[in-house]
Amino acid sequence: MTTKISEVKLPSIDELVEGIAKGSMTAVEAVRLCFSRIDEEDATIHAFLSLDREGALTRAREIDAKAAAGETLPALAGVPMGIKDVLVVDGQPATAGSKILEGYRPPYTATAVKRLIDAGAVLLGKLNCDEFAMGSSNENSAYGPVRNPYATDRVPGGSSGGSAAAVAAGMAVATLGTDTGGSIRQPASFCGVVGVLPTYGRVSRYGLIAFASSLDRVGPFATTVRDAAKVLGVIAGHDPMDATSSTEPVPDYLAEIDNGVTGLRLGVPPEYFGEGLDPEVRAAVEATIERLRATGAEIVPVSLPHTRYAVPTYYVIATAEASANLARFDGVRYGYRAANTPTLAGMYHCSREGGFGAEVKRRILLGTYVLSAGYYDAYYKKAQQVRRLLTEDFLKAFDEADAILTPTAPTPAFKLGEKTDDPMAMYLADIYTVTANLAGICGVSVPCGESRSGLPIGLQILGRHFGESTVFRVGQVVERR
Amino acid sequence: MAENERVAAEDVRRVAELANLELTAEEEIRMERDLNAILGYVAQLNELDTAAITPMAQVSDVLDGGEAVNASLREDRIVPSLDRQRVMACAPETDGVFFKVPKVIER
Numbered sequence: 001m002t003t004k005i006s007e008v009k010l011p012s013i014d015e016l017v018e019g020i021a022k023g024s025m026t027a028v029e030a031v032r033l034c035f036s037r038i039d040e041e042d043a044t045i046h047a048f049l050s051l052d053r054e055g056a057l058t059r060a061r062e063i064d065a066k067a068a069a070g071e072t073l074p075a076l077a078g079v080p081m082g083i084k085d086v087l088v089v090d091g092q093p094a095t096a097g098s099k100i101l102e103g104y105r106p107p108y109t110a111t112a113v114k115r116l117i118d119a120g121a122v123l124l125g126k127l128n129c130d131e132f133a134m135g136s137s138n139e140n141s142a143y144g145p146v147r148n149p150y151a152t153d154r155v156p157g158g159s160s161g162g163s164a165a166a167v168a169a170g171m172a173v174a175t176l177g178t179d180t181g182g183s184i185r186q187p188a189s190f191c192g193v194v195g196v197l198p199t200y201g202r203v204s205r206y207g208l209i210a211f212a213s214s215l216d217r218v219g220p221f222a223t224t225v226r227d228a229a230k231v232l233g234v235i236a237g238h239d240p241m242d243a244t245s246s247t248e249p250v251p252d253y254l255a256e257i258d259n260g261v262t263g264l265r266l267g268v269p270p271e272y273f274g275e276g277l278d279p280e281v282r283a284a285v286e287a288t289i290e291r292l293r294a295t296g297a298e299i300v301p302v303s304l305p306h307t308r309y310a311v312p313t314y315y316v317i318a319t320a321e322a323s324a325n326l327a328r329f330d331g332v333r334y335g336y337r338a339a340n341t342p343t344l345a346g347m348y349h350c351s352r353e354g355g356f357g358a359e360v361k362r363r364i365l366l367g368t369y370v371l372s373a374g375y376y377d378a379y380y381k382k383a384q385q386v387r388r389l390l391t392e393d394f395l396k397a398f399d400e401a402d403a404i405l406t407p408t409a410p411t412p413a414f415k416l417g418e419k420t421d422d423p424m425a426m427y428l429a430d431i432y433t434v435t436a437n438l439a440g441i442c443g444v445s446v447p448c449g450e451s452r453s454g455l456p457i458g459l460q461i462l463g464r465h466f467g468e469s470t471v472f473r474v475g476q477v478v479e480r481r
Numbered sequence: 482m483a484e485n486e487r488v489a490a491e492d493v494r495r496v497a498e499l500a501n502l503e504l505t506a507e508e509e510i511r512m513e514r515d516l517n518a519i520l521g522y523v524a525q526l527n528e529l530d531t532a533a534i535t536p537m538a539q540v541s542d543v544l545d546g547g548e549a550v551n552a553s554l555r556e557d558r559i560v561p562s563l564d565r566q567r568v569m570a571c572a573p574e575t576d577g578v579f580f581k582v583p584k585v586i587e588r
Binding site: 104105106107108200201214240243244306308309311312313315316323327330331332333334335336337341342343344345346347348349350352353356358361362364365366368369372379381382383384385386387388389391392395423424427439440465 | 488492493495496497499500501502503504508511512515516518519520522523525526527529531534535536537538539540541542543544554555563564567568570571572573574580582583584585
């Protein structure tokens with residue numbers, strides 16, 4: 001790193017869009033600034049897997065021409081953004097962090113990305129991630145790990161590590177990531193940025209390379225709660241191409257964002273403050289909770305008694321769904337095909353063996369096992385039953401609280417290589433995040449402090465189904481420290 | 482799930498075959514170890530009596546008392562699909578109309 005992270009400052013979305021409209025800055029300047037940051041830092045950080053320099057500059061010039069002509073600019077006009085490489089963009093590479101999709105250039109664009117483009121955003125390129133979004137450290141990317149901009153010997157979190165690191169290092173104003181068990185919130189926490197898990201069904205999954213379809217979400221990263229809320233407002237809403245996308249109207253997330261927390265009941269579950277929680281994380285989160293109390297919130301105890309069953313439940317359901325979703329990578333329609341395989345079955349085996357990395361194979365095997373004859377009821381059905389218990393815990397807690405406060409992750413960013421030999425240790429990095437995916441509720445991770453060695457710490461704010469506005473209100477107060 | 486039931490090497494091979502994966506001997510040993518570690522951890526779900534609990538497959542199961550799935554199904558209507566040429570251009574082997582694959586039936 002040639003520049004300290006604390007010195008990096010890109011304009012906010014509002015500053016940028018207003019600046020471009022008034023003529024005090026241009027979209028081309030903003031894009032060039034991001035590319036110069038990328039050129040300076042990304043050889044070390046490795047957040048981007050591909051860049052679209054020409055496309056981005058062409059697009060920025062179009063926005064500047066509109067501004068010069070006095071046209072009304074859309075919500076994200078000229079905002080330089082990056083997209084996690086599990087979301088497809090017409091004509092751009094889409095690897096999902098896997099060798100099996102090397103060279104694939106999809107002929108269509110994900111709905112969430114299309115909405116960004118329609119709102120004037122400028123896409124810089126595609127962002128590194130764990131292979132098929134499977135991982136908590138970004139070390140499972142077939143294209144090499146991402147490094148944490150705060151400490152380059154540490155992981156950025158995962159699986160959306162590139163999306164978090166790009167925002168933290170000032171290489172993009174905002175990015176999109178995906179979250180199946182914590183893959184937006186945990187890297188946001190590790191990289192000191194804001195990451196949003198929207199309610200299941202709030203953002204279309206069309207064009208997302210699926211990992212676990214009943215858990216997968218698409219959501220934004222940004223440096224501020226306000227910017228993240230603004231991006232969510234653009235990408236949210238019903239899409240006929242995703243049958244699970246909700247017809248619930250999308251509120252104006254900025255309308256109540258500055259209303260403060262006075263009168264809000266904020267729940268604190270003891271189950272999220274037990275063994276394994278790093279003392280510095282605990283101290284930062286508890287201090288933030290006290291600050292929210294002092295700012296007018298009512299802090300109430302809530303109980304989520306099944307919490308300790310969340311990780312085992314998650315790894316049965318997520319891997320079962322993954323084993324079905326990843327069956328489509330067979331060397332026939334796209335991606336890698338093994339050479340010199342005389343039969344179809346042999347071609348399937350060799351293409352998948354050569355194309356998938358170890359963690360993906362591990363999860364496909366586990367998922368196939370729990371769905372196989374004789375084990376379905378014992379594992380898969382059992383996990384679905386516990387999923388309901390975990391969800392009911394939240395529904396009851398939200399009778400007593402408007403939002404729930406927890407640490408996002410049990411520790412700050414860990415070192416590269418620290419957990420790569422022990423899949424169970426890696427899975428436990430998601431201990432505070434997976435339950436929200438199982439229950440379908442929304443949440444956000446907001447920076448709330450730093451460790452003594454300067455590593456960011458995140459507070460997780462969880463909200464009811466479609467309760468994003470409340471979560472943003474709380475996040476806005478947490479951010480003003 | 483039987484708590485003492487262990488995944489054996491032949492189980493790993495059987496599951497790999499079902500999943501169309503071909504593991505190296507080294508991978509097989511590693512996967513056997515990892516699956517046993519993960520399933521051993523999963524076994525704690527047995528502590529819960531779930532006999533009376535309806536499985537939850539989708540988030541919509543718990544919204545509005547199980548939001549009618551039909552409400553979100555789109556109209557059955559013909560709409561333009563992806564351009565065939567562009568789709569075929571992504572394939573490892575194609576004649577422009579069909580995907581080409583190695584022999585299916587061995588003789």
